[in-house]
Amino acid sequence: MVTITAEPAAGEEISRRRPRRPRARSRGSRIAYVYILPFFVVFAAFSVYPWLDTAWVSLHDVRLSTYDQQTWVGLANYRNLLTNSFFWNAFRNTVTIGIISAVPQLCIALGIAHLLNHKLRGRTFFRVALLMPYATSLAAATVIFIELFDPRTGLIDWALHALHLPRVDWQGSKWPAQFAISSIVMWRWTGYNALIFLAGLQAVDQELYAAAAVDGAGKWAQFRHVTLPGLRPTIIFAIVVSTIGSAQLFGEPLLYSPQHLPDGGTQGQYQTLGLLMYQQGWANDRLGLASATAWTMFVIILLAVLVNLLIARRRQRRA
Amino acid sequence: MRLRGTRRRTAASMLALVTAGALSLAGCGSSSDNTSDSAGGGASASAGPCGTTKPTTLTVGLYGTFGFKENGLWDAYKKVCPNITIKEDDVEQSADYWTKLKTRLASGSGLDDVQGIEIGFVGDVLANHADQFVNWQTVPNAAADKAEFYPWKWNMATTADGKDTVGLGTDTGPQSICYRADLFKQAGLPTDTATLTKDFSTWDGLLNLGKQYEASKTKPEGSSFIDSVNSIFNAAVYQGTEAYDDDSGQPDVANSDGVKNAWKIATEAAQDKISAGLAQWGPDWNKAFSSGTFAALACPTWMMGYIQGQAGDAGSGKWAVSPVMPGGASNWGGSWLGVPKASKNQPAAIALVEWLSNKGNQVTMWTSPSQGGHWPSNSQAAADPSVSGATSTYFSGDPIGQIYSKIANQMKIPPIGQYDTQIQSDINTQLTNVETKGTSPSSAWSAALNAIKQVTG
Numbered sequence: 156m157v158t159i160t161a162e163p164a165a166g167e168e169i170s171r172r173r174p175r176r177p178r179a180r181s182r183g184s185r186i187a188y189v190y191i192l193p194f195f196v197v198f199a200a201f202s203v204y205p206w207l208d209t210a211w212v213s214l215h216d217v218r219l220s221t222y223d224q225q226t227w228v229g230l231a232n233y234r235n236l237l238t239n240s241f242f243w244n245a246f247r248n249t250v251t252i253g254i255i256s257a258v259p260q261l262c263i264a265l266g267i268a269h270l271l272n273h274k275l276r277g278r279t280f281f282r283v284a285l286l287m288p289y290a291t292s293l294a295a296a297t298v299i300f301i302e303l304f305d306p307r308t309g310l311i312d313w314a315l316h317a318l319h320l321p322r323v324d325w326q327g328s329k330w331p332a333q334f335a336i337s338s339i340v341m342w343r344w345t346g347y348n349a350l351i352f353l354a355g356l357q358a359v360d361q362e363l364y365a366a367a368a369v370d371g372a373g374k375w376a377q378f379r380h381v382t383l384p385g386l387r388p389t390i391i392f393a394i395v396v397s398t399i400g401s402a403q404l405f406g407e408p409l410l411y412s413p414q415h416l417p418d419g420g421t422q423g424q425y426q427t428l429g430l431l432m433y434q435q436g437w438a439n440d441r442l443g444l445a446s447a448t449a450w451t452m453f454v455i456i457l458l459a460v461l462v463n464l465l466i467a468r469r470r471q472r473r474a
Numbered sequence: 475m476r477l478r479g480t481r482r483r484t485a486a487s488m489l490a491l492v493t494a495g496a497l498s499l500a501g502c503g504s505s506s507d508n509t510s511d512s513a514g515g516g517a518s519a520s521a522g523p524c525g526t527t528k529p530t531t532l533t534v535g536l537y538g539t540f541g542f543k544e545n546g547l548w549d550a551y552k553k554v555c556p557n558i559t560i561k562e563d564d565v566e567q568s569a570d571y572w573t574k575l576k577t578r579l580a581s582g583s584g585l586d587d588v589q590g591i592e593i594g595f596v597g598d599v600l601a602n603h604a605d606q607f608v609n610w611q612t613v614p615n616a617a618a619d620k621a622e623f624y625p626w627k628w629n630m631a632t633t634a635d636g637k638d639t640v641g642l643g644t645d646t647g648p649q650s651i652c653y654r655a656d657l658f659k660q661a662g663l664p665t666d667t668a669t670l671t672k673d674f675s676t677w678d679g680l681l682n683l684g685k686q687y688e689a690s691k692t693k694p695e696g697s698s699f700i701d702s703v704n705s706i707f708n709a710a711v712y713q714g715t716e717a718y719d720d721d722s723g724q725p726d727v728a729n730s731d732g733v734k735n736a737w738k739i740a741t742e743a744a745q746d747k748i749s750a751g752l753a754q755w756g757p758d759w760n761k762a763f764s765s766g767t768f769a770a771l772a773c774p775t776w777m778m779g780y781i782q783g784q785a786g787d788a789g790s791g792k793w794a795v796s797p798v799m800p801g802g803a804s805n806w807g808g809s810w811l812g813v814p815k816a817s818k819n820q821p822a823a824i825a826l827v828e829w830l831s832n833k834g835n836q837v838t839m840w841t842s843p844s845q846g847g848h849w850p851s852n853s854q855a856a857a858d859p860s861v862s863g864a865t866s867t868y869f870s871g872d873p874i875g876q877i878y879s880k881i882a883n884q885m886k887i888p889p890i891g892q893y894d895t896q897i898q899s900d901i902n903t904q905l906t907n908v909e910t911k912g913t914s915p916s917s918a919w920s921a922a923l924n925a926i927k928q929v930t931g
Contacts, residue, residue: 216931219573219576219577219580220576220579220580220598220602220603220892221580221602222580223580239928240924241925241928307758327910327911413753413756413757413758414753414755414756416899418903421903421904421906421907421910421911422907422911422913422921435928437573438569438896438899439896439928439929440576440893440896440929441928441929441931
């Protein structure tokens, strides 16, 4: 659509050699609005409207069963949330599971991408293999991991036992449970991130490596001084996406619970914000409080992404 | 191509927003109109025993295993009313079913012609949705319908003002203890009726049997006496004058005699270490029915169906039912069938529900060979000799009819409320912490109250 509407105008402008007039573009622009309208209609119906409605509901005392009886409570739900031990527990769990899963995941992905960027026998096979976990259904993957981490019959505890190490309660103890969930996340997303990094790597000018090699840089020095700076935008993208993903973590901990309950273990040891929101809304029937949690999560994600970007920008300036 | 001019962009997105808003409003509006229209339908007696003479498909929304299909009732109804086709709309877990039903009640659309109502959420239905269900006190056969049921069963599905009854009863859950007779024998515990009648008559007696089992040198390795202390709690809590709620149906957990007593017995059982500490309804618990990880559990009649489902044919003759219930006769569970006013086939749906809950069919539900432990809520059915005379080969030939009818006739029923399911689940979680993590009962208790407050607000 760009070519059809914009090109004659552009040709005209070049021949006359004078700045574009806004009016000359408005007809094309109007057609463009028609083209993008379907997206924005869907966006408005499934994103903007739910956002606004959620905000509205979060200011009311609402139960699912009595949805038509909403009582205005102002910011009481937010006050309740911020003074609520369940919220802070879920917040801490979300942060720790996010860190345990995202940091190793991105580092490993970077390493794999670096390796796969070399000429390697069976490179396509490895690249496809990397994407397999991502293409596997979350439920199927989690079921396998539950079996692996089963405290009675799991392969991992069996191996620990064989090595004369103490058995670990992967379900009931806080850190092992969080680690187990992080491992599911890592398993699923490392390959995906590696491919993103690989795409970024292939955009890095190969002559820079040659030049660095001529200057006497070894593999590690090349990685640090050519690969990393070249990949910066890609890395920032991956970090931002992982941050958003971590903050919304829901399916893995829900399915990891033996009865698929949203309470994140009997002591809430792996309840994330996503699970808490679900529990408040669907198990406890309190839609107002759940909506407040949803909006608080939204703000937390915005803040986390902003912090990411600020750090990235500052480093960029320094570099 | 770059778009300049923010004003136009704003206008476009506003337009999109308004369109979406209008669409969704229109959606809600029309559906609630339908509800009020069809509410005036009412039943007409002239259409015959099937409610209608036209070919009609009735959708029936159920959860878990109601057993109508399994016990041949749908086939039987086809003979009574050949013009009626029945379509089951099943959800496995009652909690998921309830979420779905709530959403449909709130929007007033998508409801089935007949909806199952469980004891766990009948309180909510009565408090918030009674006007959306056909009132069984105003149907043509109201008086005859009412006369069939245990009065408490009828009252449980009736609003506090006594004016509105939302469902007719299906099964109820008089409880006893189910135990593995083979494991009892192996561990040297008594299995004869006379001794068990004495030992199982009190909770202390049950705890003593448990200690005896744990101390036995001949019991199978890795086997515990009871499945979970929650088994004890969930059974004992209904033995108080209150369970989770006061007379007005408001949550009253901290003051309830039933909760306090059940908590005391359950935490004692945890400290006696007589429990396998399995999460009820979890995968490990399910497996344990056949593996023998535990030897006994609280056993409302419907649990007999669950045991047979999990342990399979291999468990036949190994299981048995205690002749008495420790701590007194009580009920756990049960359901009703209601007809939403939104149903377009109200007379036919009412006729079907009346037929399903009549004496003959409730007798069939209990006595049929593939029965799942559906104890009648129809008191005439419960009094039928074939019901009270039933024995079960699966349960070692025990006189299950006689055992449960005695319990059913003595049951005291505490008031129910809107949040019973969630409250019980929060307490069970904390009892699991006491028995598997060594959490002190007092800190588990305050954690439970804290979690319950998240539900009740």
